[in-house]
Amino acid sequence: MGVLGCFTAVRGASARWLRQHVPCRAWGQQASPGRSYASGLPQTPPTFGFLIDIDGVLVRGHRVIPAALEAARKLADSNGCFRFPVVFVTNAGNCVPQVKAQDLSDLLGVQVEPEQVILSSSPLKFFSKFHDKQMLVSGQGPVVDHAWNLGFQNVITVDELRQAFPILDMVDLERRPKDMPPLTTDFPPIEGVLLLGEPVRWETNLQLIIDVLLSNGNPGTGLAVAPYPHLPVLTSNMDLLWMAEAKMPRFGHGTFLLCLESIYRKITGKELKYEALVGKPTITTYQYAEFLIRKQAERCTRGGPIRRLYAIGDNPVTDVYGANLYNHYLQKNGKGEVQECYEEIKKKQGPPMAERCFSILVRSGVFDPSMKQKETTFHGHRDFIFDPSLLEASFVVADVHEAIQLVFCKEGWDHV
């Protein structure tokens, strides 16, 4: 893990230490001693950090939200280096962190490092027992790089599977094989399914994933009885909807998963199970975010403890629900959770250190306050209970700039 953006809005020993030890990617350019926020700051480093969602908070589709530029100016110094621990936590999955970091840097005019970007899939790094398995990977864009980046060494794409078994993909009349191709017999059995993000051609992906599950990884064969439990399915990003330029929300990976779950249930009469389900609102994502925030803080402020996390997002069932769920987890001091993966991650990155995680809901994205009273439909994933208290944000504000101002005020940094 490299050195991240750090906080230059500190003075005295911390500031000197920063100048000596912390190479901002443009760390060669040190913060100007004359910059306005350098006066009147508390001596102690911040004991809080930010988890900031991207779509609907910083951008809508290709457009940057103006308030995001103001927020970035508040969070960074005049050299574009972050002055507070910040991670960008997105459920977008069809990219690699390097690309997302570069996109954010370009859009916001600040220096975002790949280690500040948590993609929906990032916690899959911890599921190492599947990393050497033959995994069918679904998604779009550079899915093989993406899977490799997470540690998966043997992946097969849906398109490769389709080419090996062309008679499986029959929905598109134009793509059906004209002749009966010879049967493929030497294809390696698939040992698990890795769903990284919404693919294109859902009909093909849904069909081939179902084929793999019903055939126990040998889609050229037909089994009299589909195995159950089925092969392990690891999944990231369960967002049903997200907000782009259109006036109504767009389908996310959660909509694809909903289709997959519905088809599996209809065909087999049983529920599709996930061996891993990561990304907001799962605890795994927040565990990982806290870990990265702590690392930033340790590197930049000589171990200043991070006690409060502020999670800013636009989606009640993703950002608010997740932050509140993690807050519950923190209240229990990371105990009482039974999912094996939480313990595994805890073992690898240490127990949680934060005391609270606050949820801040912005109105610049998918959340429509006019729907609040009418809304009785839970857009969260099937595997998360509908608990209305988890959908109640700690704070509701107009946009990310207001959110940052609120936190600064609450934390006594409002003179920054």
Added chain:
Amino acid sequence: MGVLGCFTAVRGASARWLRQHVPCRAWGQQASPGRSYASGLPQTPPTFGFLIDIDGVLVRGHRVIPAALEAARKLADSNGCFRFPVVFVTNAGNCVPQVKAQDLSDLLGVQVEPEQVILSSSPLKFFSKFHDKQMLVSGQGPVVDHAWNLGFQNVITVDELRQAFPILDMVDLERRPKDMPPLTTDFPPIEGVLLLGEPVRWETNLQLIIDVLLSNGNPGTGLAVAPYPHLPVLTSNMDLLWMAEAKMPRFGHGTFLLCLESIYRKITGKELKYEALVGKPTITTYQYAEFLIRKQAERCTRGGPIRRLYAIGDNPVTDVYGANLYNHYLQKNGKGEVQECYEEIKKKQGPPMAERCFSILVRSGVFDPSMKQKETTFHGHRDFIFDPSLLEASFVVADVHEAIQLVFCKEGWDHV
């Protein structure tokens, strides 16, 4: 409706009448007086007719099933003209009857007329109150021709809608608009949705259909509350699965509908409703099939009444369920059904005349007899109750040739 293939396996007055009045498309070539089946036949014309499914019964994917050729030889004379009333009842929807009839003629070596082909969508001809509405049509292949063929005069394809509102279709990163296109404001409001068969790019079709329903036909706008009841949705073909060359069944239009229903329910908390749902196993399709069989019989045998229908198919939840459901309807003499459309069709084509409809299940397609004992999962559509008695075929045979032989034996035509 033109003159259809007819039955030349009759003698005496009927045969003379046939020779004089019935122009087999090759009616110029009269049946050879010396052909083997011409001897020992009953004097009366047949009082039964066939409804034959196509996929899994006559063909699997591109391959004709050998038994289908034998069956065709039994059903037709040496000139390839049908000797019995036969309609081909398929739930395939992405074509027009002319093309399907030609395909069948080529595959089976018999003369199949377009009027002998009942597509899943064919009963939509009777839903005339929607024929002048602005309908969004989903499917693949020549969907506009297909809709026109059924009487719909104002259709818009999903692709046309996508081009008018490019910011709606956001799943495929490659197809997202690079710049913010100008808003379309003069697009005619959509008044209904016509789902003819499984489309390609399900993500696009699902998204745009949901947009149309949630926006009450104006997908560029965003409504605070989605209208309910939503715009009328007319649908044909609800087959969940069908059998092609692969060892496991393939997705049909029913799988697409399942996705659409699941997404609509998840987003709105309400059920998607169909104003029309046609194709097997609905009664509308069998009403129409009986009507066409009666027309064939009337034209070819001076009004010989058709009393028994034999429905041959490979799919328990489609072919068997549908035939049994229609048999119940016949037992009640076409009474007791409340759906408006049944009455409408009855008004247009007369009451049912048949007394029984038998279901014959073949093992050459999607039906897997080894699954029978284990099968507890209903693959029928949501709107059809799971009644195990409706899934019990009158007869189960190996293939369509055995099915024809069985009927001939039962009807006393086994010397044919």
